Amino acid sequence: MTKQSDTTHSDTTQSDTTQRLAHLSVLISGASVAGPALALQLSKYGANVTVVEKAPALRKGGFAVDFRGRAHRTALQRLGIRDEVHARQTHMGRQSVVDADGSARVDLPAAFMSGDVEIFRGDLSEILYERTKDRVEYVFGDSIATLTEDADGVDVTFGRGAPRRFDLVVGADGLHSHTRRLTFGDKGHHLRHLGYYVAGFDLPNHLGLDRTARLYSEPGRMAALSNYDGDPERAGAMLVFASERLDYDRHDIAAQKKLLAERFADMGWETPTILAALEATDGLYFDAIAQVHVERLSKGRVVLLGDAGYGATMGGMGTGSAIVCAYVLAGELALVGGDHRVAFAAYEAEVGDFAKGCQKTAENAGPFLAPPTEKHVRRRDRAYRMLSSRLLAGVFKRLTEKAASAITLKDYS
Ligand SMILES: Cc1cc2nc3c(=O)[nH]c(=O)nc-3n(C[C@H](O)[C@H](O)[C@H](O)COP(=O)(O)OP(=O)(O)OC[C@H]3O[C@@H](n4cnc5c(N)ncnc54)[C@H](O)[C@@H]3O)c2cc1C
Structure with missing residues (x-):
């Protein structure tokens, strides 16, 4: 897949659908992977997107994360970032399990740990941010304080910024999601x-x-x-x-x-x-x-995405899932012109079993x-x-x- 073909797909997507969500304002909490990936897709449909991130700037750091299999490949391609991810991949080789003296007991093929393509989490986050920063509003160093929903929208107060009102709120703020706690209550109950x-x-x-x-x-x-x-x-x-x-x-x-x-x-x-x-x-x-297990991914006008909703931890392909599910959530919203009741239900139906399956593969990562x-x-x-x-x-x-x-x-x- 060449750079040009990536661009062509996203351009096609854009020209067909640009105005579908032009009336919709969306607040996303969290600017790591899931948040900016959703922002990228929503902005292609014309939505008015704000991302609020607790850290003072885009967070670098983190180990390498990988993509593997058909769905990850398709999502990367449809987001239009596949070539850039490949260009910045780690090129990790074989890895060894060693004895105390450093001699190799077993050599593992690269694909075991690194999938089809592997990239530093920070690099991936940067790619998504660079793609969106001119059409999405990013607010760093702030966090949602309260959410009050009525029939037409959500009133949001922030730790630092002035109160604002949005049509929808997305919690993409990770394993210890604050949005999840505000919406569904005690986080201990959801974190296994x-x-x-x-x-x-x-x-x-x-x-x-x-x-x-x-x-x-x-x-x-x-x-x-x-x-x-x-x-x-x-x-x-x-x-x-x-x-x-x-x-x-x-x-x-x-x-x-x-x-x-x-x-x-x-x-x-x-x-x-x-x-x-x-x-x-x-x-x-x-x-x-630890893993996140919630009964529902959405409540009213608030929905969870990425680790906040189905964090799988090491070996659970959380980054691949975040990209796939961001693509689905944006797509379902666009299909119904932003009607969150229909779109959130469809999103849960589409990704529920998939996310649970990925979590299952990670249960034995520690042992x-x-x-x-x-x-x-x-x-x-x-x-x-x-x-x-x-x-x-x-x-x-x-x-x-x-x-x-x-x-x-x-x-x-
Ligand atoms: C710094 C960092 C390092 C990581 N390192 C690894 C790693 O090495 N290996 C691995 O497999 N996974 C790692 N992860 C997790 C990995 O990114 C996720 O599993 C996966 O990519 C899904 O991403 P996510 O966007 O759903 O969640 P996350 O990547 O966890 O991102 C959540 C984002 O929300 C922000 N946030 C948290 N609370 C609030 C709040 N109250 N208000 C606003 N923003 C908030 C966080 O600062 C973060 O930027 C790391 C995450 C981070 C943030």
Whole structure:
């Protein structure tokens, strides 16, 4: 697919449908992946879109995220960003599970972790932002405070900005969605802890890795080092550990570092070097491996999109789902000229099973990365070895793509 063909499709979409939603004002909370992807599609239909993001600027950072299978490919193409994503992909190669002395136990094919095309989350977010910033209003450093709905719209107050009124509100504000809490109540009820935590941060590439990764597991813990972008100086560390639900302040980075240092204190392989770098980093990502399960994705004029509605966590292809579902939500709204009652019901019907299927694939991400016992570690490695054999490579590819492809996208143009 060439750059020109991407552009041609979006132009066709645009010329056919530009004014369908011209009367509609939409507020989207969250400017990571789901929010700007929806903004891109809605703005093609002429909608008046505002995106409010809590962070003071577009958030960089995050590990690499991947796309795999037919539905992801189609959504990228119809959003018109497929070529740009390919141009900025990581080109990750094979990855190895290693012993404590660094020797490889198993080599994994690139597609195992990296899908058909892999890109840094921050790069993807930037592509979407650049595509929309001239036709969508972005408000950084603010957040929705209250939502009050009546028959004709939603009155919104903000933490900082003046109150405003919108036709619709979309919560695309991630796993810990504030919009979800405001609309559906207590977030603890919707967030299902899967028994693991994950941390990630950059550090010097002291192993000289080149577009490859090393994963080391001890019972209940995993440490990994990777180099994604061929920058010889920079590597990424990932730490995963099993734990019951922890009570910690999500904004207290020093406490999170201390917690990680304690959990990984006596771990072998390169862990002491990783912990030294952890102390120095100012870009720590730390979160529970958790999933969002809500009974409904919408209530009145408010609807949830991406991780806010069906966060799947690691291995659940949350970024691919966010792109697919943004395409569907915008399309369903355009089909019925913005009638949210019809469009939200159709959106839920279209994406519900698909999103649940992706969540299901992620349920074992923690135990797979950090198996609970030495016996489980060995069993996991045997499975890895079998799946990475040439004979089973095709079966494996089909397995990983099954959930990601379990939706047939309508052509809304
Ligand atoms: C900084 C960062 C790093 C990440 N790293 C990884 C990673 O390494 N690997 C991985 O698989 N996934 C990662 N993710 C999650 C990944 O982006 C999502 O799983 C997926 O892309 C779906 O995206 P989303 O837009 O639905 O949610 P998210 O990507 O979680 O984005 C939610 C956005 O909403 C914003 N937000 C939160 N609360 C509010 C509020 N009250 N008001 C306004 N805005 C708010 C957040 O700042 C964020 O920009 C990361 C997300 C972020 C924000």
